[in-house]
Amino acid sequence: MGLFPCAPVAPSLAVDLRVLQFVKTLFVRQTPNVTAWCEAVEVFLAGCGYTFAGKDNLRRQFNNAYHWYCVLVIQNDDHVSAMISVARPTARPQEEHKQPSDYLRARCPLCFGGNDWRQARSPDQLCIEQSPCIIVANMASRVDCIICMDACFTKKRSKNPCGAEGDDPPNPITSFFVPTEVVDKMESLAEQCCTRGHNGTGRVVVPDGNDDLVEEGMHVPVSVLDGCGQSFIAADERWKKASTQFFADTGLMALLCRHDRVLWLVNLTSAGEKQHYVLALLKQFITHIPNDMRVGFLYDIGCQIEHSWCKWKFFDDSILLRFQFGVSVFHAYGHQWPCQIIYHPRKREGFGLSDGEGCERLWSALKPLISLLRVSGYHQRLFVLNMQVRHLDTKSLTGFALWLSRRWASCRAQKRGVDRGLRDCGCDVGQLRAQWVAQVEHQTRPSPRQSKNKVDKEIRMILELEQLVKARAATISALEICFVANRITDFACFELDIADARAQYDKLSDMLLRRRAALGVSVTARL
Known part of the structure; x- marks a missing residue:
């Protein structure tokens, strides 16, 4: 050859x-x-x-x-x-905006390759105003495509502590990574939107006292959203998942379709899961789809993303109307029950059997690269990841037919089981639907005023935080004693462990101080 x-x-x-x-x-x-x-x-x-x-x-x-x-x-x-x-026939200019971009059609032919994706809508859902950005409200019950997103902090790249100069030129290939300029622009936009809201020019709804409420555009009360936000590390941008002291690139964030095909990647350089990375991927995706395509978006903290979108107005309301937010299946059970009722993909119409865990399968496929990426140069790391994504594309493309056949058989089997269960219970389907609507309405209702119970709960939370702060302080002391006694075998791991312990200690201490400051004098005396 x-x-x-x-x-x-x-x-x-x-x-x-x-x-x-x-x-x-x-x-x-x-x-x-x-x-x-x-x-x-x-x-x-x-x-x-x-x-x-x-x-x-x-x-x-x-x-x-x-x-x-x-x-x-x-x-x-x-x-x-x-x-x-x-060589393909070109679309007429008036039809170009009616289909996904050629890039998306090449990324996943099953999601974006067809020209008839609107045919799945019922006749009343096809009613669109003259402006393609204005979507009729009854279209919100279905989605035309489903995407998922997640971050991973194991695909890091170490800094060069010795200042060695290696040959790491840029690679002239098409990359799946969102350009750094787009990410920086979205970071500035997110900061501007949040600053505008804090200055009073944006719409930010804050409950008074012990009152619970449902903010405009949301489906669950503020208390539920607060509970979900405290349960997930991903919802806290200040939480350090990777040390920027030792790593130049701290991880990856990926946007995938429901067939586990990578649409875009973002290179993470911060210690935590910052919100502007999510916005950059969504912005990139929005520019490649028609103005009337409805999107189902699954994320570990999908409820928090929708809340931020409604609260800070990162994008136009016309775009928000086209998005249906959900939480990934494996992470859904960490959310509050009212949140699960609204955002769990199995309880939400239009998501089918999509689980939103395609990113987890991607991280598993990229696991053999962890050790290599730690010592690679910046451009070489991106090149290796692009190569691996192309290999996964080829592998999945050859298995699409078998995948569809297997999923179709599984779907039919599950449907037969559900139909058999409905027949055995002897209940009318219409009655069951009405009962479900009543249950959702009741369990997502704002909680009544519970001053005494709330105070007792806050005191218990403060006492638990005090125990956690003491435990983290003990961990830091133990690590420092090992260092002084020269019992450290892996100094790099020691630095990561003590940095993580100190970050957790600082976060918990700050949370404890804020909760103590929020209590009155009489309540503080009860501690």
Whole structure:
């Protein structure tokens, strides 16, 4: 087939294309390790009587040839796809905005590839005003596509403590990562919206005293949202999940469709799960879909995202009307029960059997890359992740037919079981629906005034916080004693552990002070 050189001019090594293709196929199925592979080749060739001049020459030369071979293969695939797209009949200008973008249609043909995605709507749901941004209210009961999002803080990249300079040039390939400029712009927008709300020009509803209420645009009371926010670390932007002292890139956030196809990725550089990363991914997605496409959005804290959207007005209300928020199935049980009634995808019409956990499956598939990404350069890390996503795309594309067949059979089996259960119970379906509506209305009603119970609950919370603060202080003291006694075997892990313990101590102490300050003098005396 030919040879591929390690340099464009005067190469000292050329590698057979079949060998490069074999290594490329191998490295997307296990942890990429050019060093180990080249060392094995050198040992094998040495046994056959062949040796290389110099030290580590094969690794540097082979790595260069392999890297640019992968770049060439990716560019060739993109060029072929572009030529095919050009050969397709072009849509008329007035119809271009009625379909998802070519990028999305290529990312997931099942979600965005068809031109008939509106046919699933009932006739009354097809009633759209003259302006495509104004959606009739009765369309909110269905969604046209379902996406999910999550962050992962294990795919980190360490800082370069020694200041070593390596060869890490940008790679000329199409990337799935949202540009840094877009992320920075959304961070500024989020800060401006929150500042405008705090200054009084935005609409922020705050309950008075012990009153509970349902804010405008929301479906559950403020007390329920507060409970969900306190239950999840992802809802606290100040919570440090990765140390920025030791890591330049702290993780990834991904946006996937319901078929586990990656739509976009965002590179995280903060210690916590900041809200502007979510907004950047949503903004990128919104610009690629028609103005009347309705979206089901599943996230670990979907209730908090909708609350922030309604509260701070990050996007227009016309966009908010097209989004139906839900929580991922595995995280739903950590939410308050009224929140589960509204946001659980199994209890919400339109989400079907989508679980919103596609990101967890993606993180599992990327798990072999954790050790490699820690020591990679900035551009090399993005390149490896893009390569792996392309491999997962090819793998899922070849299994779409089997996936659909398996899911269809499972769906029919579950439907038969539900129909059999309804027949056995002997209840009218209309009566059951009416009872469910009544239950939702009752259990999402704002709580009445409960001054005494609330005070007792607050005192118990403060006492529990005091115990947690003491426990974190004891953990910090134990770590410091180990350090003084020179019993630390892994200094990097020690730094991460003590930084995490101190961050938790500071957060809990701050929460304890704020809760104490909120109590009156008479109540404080009861502590």
